[in-house]
Amino acid sequence: MSWYLSLPIAIPFLTAIFAFLLRASPYGRWISVVGSVASLIFSIMLMSIVLREGVIAGQMGNWPAPFGITLVADLLSAVMVLITAITGLAVAIYSMGEVTKRMEQLGYHALFQVLIAGVTGSFLTGDLFNLYVWFEVMLISSFGLLILGGRKEQIDGGIKYVTLNLISTILFLSGIGLLYGITGTLNLADLSLAVEDVENQGLLTVIAVMFMIAFGVKAAVFPLFFWLPAAYHTPAFSVSAVFAGLLTKVGVYALIRMFTLVFDHDIGFTHTILLWVAGLTMVTGVLGAAAQSDFRKILSFHIISQIGYMILGLALFTPLALMGAVFYLVHHIVVKANLFLIAGVAEKIAGSTELAKIGGLYKSAPLLAILFLIPAFSLAGFPPLSGFWAKYILVSASLEVEGWIIAGVALAVGLLTIYSMTKIWGQAFWPAHPDGIQPKLSHLPMFTRLCYLIPIAGLATLTIIIGFFPEPFVQFAERSAAQLLDPTAYVTAVLGETQ
Amino acid sequence: MEILLSITVGILVAAAVYLMLARNVLRFIFGLILISNAANLVIFTSGRLTLGAPPLIADGALAPPEGVANALPQALVLTAIVIGFGLFAFALVLIFRAYTTLGTLYSDDMRIAEPRSEDAG
Amino acid sequence: MNSLILRVATRYLAGILLIFSVYMLLRGHNEPGGGFIGGLVGATGFVLYALACGTSMAREALRIQPQTLAMIGLGIALVAGLFSIVFSDALFTGQWLFIGATDDDKGYPLSTILVFDIGVYLVVLGSILTIVFAMEEEI
């Protein structure tokens, strides 16, 4: 059993090692793709097991929980791992078209695979300190990917990204120390029981808030998101796609995990803060997007705004709301990564990501236009695409608890999202190119074109499938939310029946 | 000693934050070193302090003697130190590179990624 | 640093440090030491050597690109962890082989744990040298 939990982490590492050792040969990139396929296969197996058997746990080194490190997969973890593998594969293929020889020699594929491993590890671990380690694995490889290429704006964006994330890391680390200091354990399932025995429950809330800030920086919520718009538009498109899809989601995941499993002792306080954070994040993010005039910068600010929706689901803390958060997480990874990939193709054929400098894509690259419209409309919440259901569930959840204002905010932000997505459409796709050129996909070499379009089309298809046939996904999210709200199954899987 | 260390950690943190807020990113690096030390001390202290007695098992014994230091936080701190070193090394090189490419160490002047006159329309 | 004496002296010192680092590595499971500390000590040896004789000499002495070394170390550590799949144990389950074990004495232990620690050693050594060498060459 534990191998199904370990392999999604181990395979990207193995891939990274081989891809690095063969970095000078043309096989390095194919190793990355093959490794990603393998990861995907094992993630699917993991998912099927979790669907069949419920929460599963594996004790690393055969040391019993809570003493050794536990890997746990409940529905949420399993789906996050699966979606990570899907995104990983998509971006690995895309990278073959985009990444230069030089970047490969500097270890692009290794950095990328380790990033995927870090993300996967974060989703699967059932141990707080281990979560910190995976966060660091993810963080350092994101540093490397961010600056790979070394352009001035990458370095500049990198400085902000690195400094602000390091602050969050230190905060996280101190939080772990303090939490250990009052509970004496690091295992999440064990913590969920141990927090009940803490005498000073108020102190627990303080530490909870500390984690909230640490993860809040990672998740890019208001007012801690600055590093994201400062950096996400600078690296290679493959890199910003995988960042946009996955990195902030790990922060959201950590918030969801901690604030359902461990810190559910003072919901009135912590989740009220989260509700405010959610609302402000949605609004500031979307206004930021409305103020931008660059393809990738608009998309970057949108990430923030969308994170707000996910936090909203957590903050409301009802079955429907958490279900919405889970659905939103999954939908958003697929859609947002895809949009960044599309931005990359647009830049390659039209010459820039600055909207004022490009155009004509609708006329001369209709395929790209359609492929853009699918995730863009999905992000904007148009039915029947995936984003609609995500938004629908969250708005329903808000209305259900009579959160009129937050429901109104969520809807208004939806409108502004439409506005800023049409900004891209109305400037990059519809009008003629200012330089009079006709940006055509056929200008790209055949191999490159395939590398670009296959992942984009694949992710777009996924968006459509989730949109048109939402029932299985909704049911999944529902079960997942039920697991989150009642951690008994999680705790039992880790610690056994005796607890 | 725990109380005294708590206060010292507070001082370390305050100094680190002050340094991190400086214009010169080199000071940020100094602050980073200080605050990493502080975080390590937080973990170490949270595991409570035991004078002397490292957690070693003597030859022939099955377990360490009573009252040895808490081993777990030590392992955590060790991991954190090494990770912290990795992050620090990267940050230092990044700042070094920033100076050689951007020509400044003053974060206020680093405005390539987010240009000052950015068109807000 | 053109002093011949210094160069020769460092060469010996570096050698001693390397041997000492291996010692630290091997004793680590039972006494203070281990892969980290060993790797750090070993790296210090090479750094000294590089400072005294120049980076190119140090690179030559190492024979292999330090980042490759580090990656191999990571691979060794991973394989040590994955090895337990052969015995269908969980990842990173220690597998022990006691050479010459008797009832009283456990003999000389060989274990995946040690292999893992060697991986750690190589990673630390390789990584630090990667950064230091590159940094020195930049100056």
Add this chain to the structure above:
Amino acid sequence: MGQATTDGPATNGIWGWLPVLIPLAIFGWSFSFLGPISNGEVLRFSSDWVPSLGISLSFLVDGLSLTFTLLISGIGALVLLYSNTYLAGHPQYGRFSLYLVSFMLAMLGLVLSDNLISLFVFWELTTITSYLLIGFDNESAKSRRSALQALLLTGAGALALLAGLILLGVTAGTFEISVILAKGDEIRAHALYLPILILILAGAFTKSAQVPFHFWLPNAMAAPTPVSAFLHSATMVKAGVYLMARMHPAFSGTEVWMWTLTIFGATTAVFASFLALRQNDLKQALAYTTLMALGTLTMFLGSDTGYAITAFITFLIVHSLYKAALFLIVGCIDHETGTRRADILGGLGRAMPITAAAAALSAMSMAGFPPFLGFIGKELKYAGAIAVTSEPFFVAGAALLANSLMLAVAGVVAFKPFWRTTGEPLPKTPHEAPWPMLAGPVILAALGAVLGIAPGLIQNTLITPTVDAMLGAPPTEAKELKLWAGVNIPLFLSIATFVLGLALYAVHPTLRNILARLDDMTPSFDRGWDRILDGLKALAGWQTRLIQSGVLRRYMFIIFATFVAVIGATLYLRTDLPTSFEIEPLAAKQWAVIILMIAGTLVTVATRSRITAIASLGVVGITVALVFIMYGAPDVAITQLLVETLIVVLVAVAMLRLPFLDRRGESDHRPLDALLAIGVGTVTTITMLLVLEQPLDLRLTEYFEATSWPEAFGRNIVNVILVDFRALDTFGEIAVVVIAALSAYALLRTTAKEAGK
């Protein structure tokens, strides 16, 4: 406006006919429902879609939805037939017909849906497809603006609608429309009735372009003419009307429903009629008459009498027929003459006799002359207006004014261009349009006349079932459509309409100028829209510059300030702060270490010399190592010392190239930052003190101590934890180290050329 030239044998080939077949098939198929519907049956088809959320794909065929279906598919077929010639040889005809067919299908889905959420899905699909259609001429900035305006305005309404529908569904306990409609009393009595109503009406009003949300509709004329014909007659704008009609059984009958619809409808009708007369562009004039029609329809929906509802559905059919015909005719004129300006067009009757005839028929129906269906519609309107119980004079007056103006506009649009003798020189020599373009106008215009003479054709098949669907039956409350209903008040009102309308037509050039001047003086909604958008952009820009300032120090300041504020507040609100400090007696060496550590820290902060800073940092590092040694952590201490050494080496190497800490003449004195820093430190210390007051559960450590040697064969417990108990941590950690090295290496090895880019 997007049409291709007719020079040359440009066609869309055989595939161009394909899109026509789809609506034609649907139209034919819907005939099969006429039988059951006229027998009073209601058909439901349902399949699950998202059962977990109570959402199904269910469809309802009753009089109301069947009427719409026939109009949509019938007019759709004619419009597509027309487009195939109108846009013959257009390079993007494929896209165009795809959008148009999708739009039509979405519209059909909307009117047939029996589930609130699937209705909304189709509603939004019409929004998207209409966006693409209005912006079809995408390289023109005007088209793009109009498309965006329509999208955002109807989109905003749609979001309100969504909230309303969700609330309605939650209130009623189901999303199935037919079930909800049966619960009208329950809903009207519910506390949430008013919010639900407002939200749903917000959606309906924006979509059906009621004042003050009307301005997107005339702008939507930027679309190719066939699209306008379709959008204005049977689709898009009618979606809002449809929604109100559909929800009528659940919502109507309250004061708020009646007043809201009557006032909005009447205002829109009158306001739009004046604006229609003010236009010179034929298409624009028609666009405003659409608004007038929508206003009238809304007004009738406010009531729940048999007359009003019969009038509603009759006028709906009338309007769809003549409006589609007239738009298509204007398209023909435009296509054949190259202009749409009312003041220069004239004398086309000779060159385009068939068009002229169709125009005349349609205009007569629009103006409400007998024996056209328009006449019956108008009579019913007046009857319905009088039947509006509370304010018959208000409604009748509004209707009279609107109808007269309508008559005048009909003259301007469909009479003058053909029969005025003195036309001015036209851009192109006019001749008759090809038959596919004539088919639509002729058929639709003829239908207006045929149905007028034989209203029985639709009485039992469409009118009565629709009225029954909305008002409940039996007994039916539908009124009979009659050309001659005897001498009654409606007849007098009709006569008054003709007189007033002809008078208005006679003076319309003067009136147009006066209205134009008035219009220029009144604030324009369209410009107001621009101002709102500009305001939004300004707000967004201001907010973003404020928050995302691009200054790293400000970012960090905010993060630390958040930390102090939130943690501080939580400490204050949720805990009792520690009161007593008992510092146990310490040995001199302990004091020495602590004092040295603090001293090193302070020197690092204070110094302006890099060397001093490195040295003092070294001191701090070493004293931390000393703490580790003192408290039984030799491994940690050794690691700390070695790492500290390496840090110093690295910093020292880097320093060889880096400049001094401060610029000349600058000092690093920042009182506010210092205050914040002290705050962060204080909060940290307090939290730590609180933590240390708690007991620590040591069972993890006890387990490690007990098993380290017997089971893990190691005597150094720390090392055993690292390489065995928590080996996965260590593995992750060395991965961090490797990647840090690779990343740093990559950074350093980027060549100057790459970096300079």
